Amino acid sequence: xxxxxxxxxxxxxxxxxxxxxxxxxxxxxxxxxxxxxxxxxxxxxxxxxxxxxxxxxxxxxxxxxxxxxxxx
Amino acid sequence: xxxxxxxxxxxxxxxxxxxxxxxxxxxxxxxxxxxxxxxxxxxxxxxxxxxxxxxxxxxxxxxxxxxxxxxxxxxxxxxxxxxxxxxxxxxxxxxxxxxxxxxxxxxxxxxxxxxxxxxxxxxxxxxxxxxxxxxxxxxxxxxxxxxxxxxxxxxxxxxxxxxxxxxxxxxxxxxxxxxxxxxxxxxxxxxxxxxxxxxxxxxxxxxxxxxxxxxxxxxxxxxxxxxxxxxxxxxxxxxxxxxxxxxxxxxxxxxxxxxxxxxxxxxxxxxxxxxxxxxxxxxxxxxxxxxxxxxxxxxxxxxxxxxxxxxxxxxx
Numbered sequence: 546x547x548x549x550x551x552x553x554x555x556x557x558x559x560x561x562x563x564x565x566x567x568x569x570x571x572x573x574x575x576x577x578x579x580x581x582x583x584x585x586x587x588x589x590x591x592x593x594x595x596x597x598x599x600x601x602x603x604x605x606x607x608x609x610x611x612x613x614x615x616x617x
Numbered sequence: 618x619x620x621x622x623x624x625x626x627x628x629x630x631x632x633x634x635x636x637x638x639x640x641x642x643x644x645x646x647x648x649x650x651x652x653x654x655x656x657x658x659x660x661x662x663x664x665x666x667x668x669x670x671x672x673x674x675x676x677x678x679x680x681x682x683x684x685x686x687x688x689x690x691x692x693x694x695x696x697x698x699x700x701x702x703x704x705x706x707x708x709x710x711x712x713x714x715x716x717x718x719x720x721x722x723x724x725x726x727x728x729x730x731x732x733x734x735x736x737x738x739x740x741x742x743x744x745x746x747x748x749x750x751x752x753x754x755x756x757x758x759x760x761x762x763x764x765x766x767x768x769x770x771x772x773x774x775x776x777x778x779x780x781x782x783x784x785x786x787x788x789x790x791x792x793x794x795x796x797x798x799x800x801x802x803x804x805x806x807x808x809x810x811x812x813x814x815x816x817x818x819x820x821x822x823x824x825x826x827x828x829x830x831x832x833x834x835x836x837x838x839x840x841x842x843x844x845x846x847x848x849x850x851x852x853x854x855x856x857x858x859x860x861x862x863x864x865x866x867x868x869x870x871x872x873x874x875x876x877x878x879x880x881x882x883x884x885x886x887x888x889x890x891x892x893x894x895x896x897x898x899x900x901x902x903x904x905x906x907x908x909x910x911x912x913x914x915x916x917x918x919x920x921x922x923x924x925x926x927x928x929x930x931x932x933x
Binding site for chain 2: 556557558559561562564565582583584587588589591592594595
């Protein structure tokens with residue numbers, strides 16, 4: 546099952562903290578993170594990569610982005 | 618509205634400078650500046666110190682000597698204890714004393730969001746005004762404080778910053794640019810600006826914009842506060858820093874080995890950052906030595922002014 550982090554409406558560094566929190570709970574799998582700014586998109590991707598997760602896909606969704614990160 | 622021209626106006630609103638300069642006599646000009654912002658640190662006394670150091674810096678960056686200052690305060694008196702305001706003002710006053718500047722007044726209004734800063738007035742000889750324009754081919758670039766306060770402040774906000782990074786970042790922000798400016802004025806320099814919201818590269822871009830020169834920045838020579846690299850890699854980068862990069866990217870030519878994170882550090886939005894001084898090559902090592910002797914320990918030669926590529930900054 547995919548976990549989802551809805552970080553829309555939060556400003557930096559909150560989306561990064563929420564992503565790191567979720568990553569701490571699972572050691573592998575897929576996580577979907579929803580963000581609504583370019584800054585958050587970039588920072589969340591960077592945070593995931595720094596923890597050994599791979600940014601699989603970034604889709605535009607409405608005003609924001611759906612970021613899918615994975616670790617196998 | 619059209620700008621009014623005045624033969625005595627040396628630096629006006631149109632030039633995106635740190636402060637305005639107006640000639641009063643052949644040998645005397647006034648330098649004026651105003652800067653205020655929302656808290657960037659939790660401790661009110663420290664916030665007062667940072668705000669004052671930041672406001673004074675605009676006068677120092679023009680080669681001026683600050684004389685008098687006025688407080689500007691927005692304070693939510695209904696929901697915040699007055700002792701917080703007193704601590705902020707004390708912190709500001711402490712920095713003014715250190716600078717030898719008199720507090721002569723101020724104004725406060727009630728506001729939902731706390732803000733503090735100062736309007737500072739100083740003097741300068743009209744022929745000794747240093748602006749951000751005038752860097753010449755062959756000049757060396759000296760930066761007087763390390764980078765990273767924006768990224769570290771973001772880490773502090775997120776509760777992820779360690780004590781050492783936090784302490785050094787605060788120390789950096791409350792340090793006056795007084796000494797650095799005085800030493801700069803002991804010799805002929807070509808241009809200077811202070812590094813604030815646009816980051817090192819953003820302010821460097823302003824220096825060369827419309828000029829017939831380019832710049833080379835030695836990335837590995839740029840001093841950085843401890844923790845900055847680690848926090849940048851974790852994605853703790855302020856929105857302003859990312860916008861700085863996006864706005865100026867067309868002016869940047871970076872070598873392949875410069876990582877995305879390093880580039881962002883060079884664009885990191887600073888609070889009360891150091892001076893960036895464009896100094897003739899033969900005087901650069903003397904100035905650097907003097908800076909180190911006088912306690913401006915973070916100072917370093919971080920680049921040079923080139924003929925080509927015009928209007929661009931190479932990063933190696």
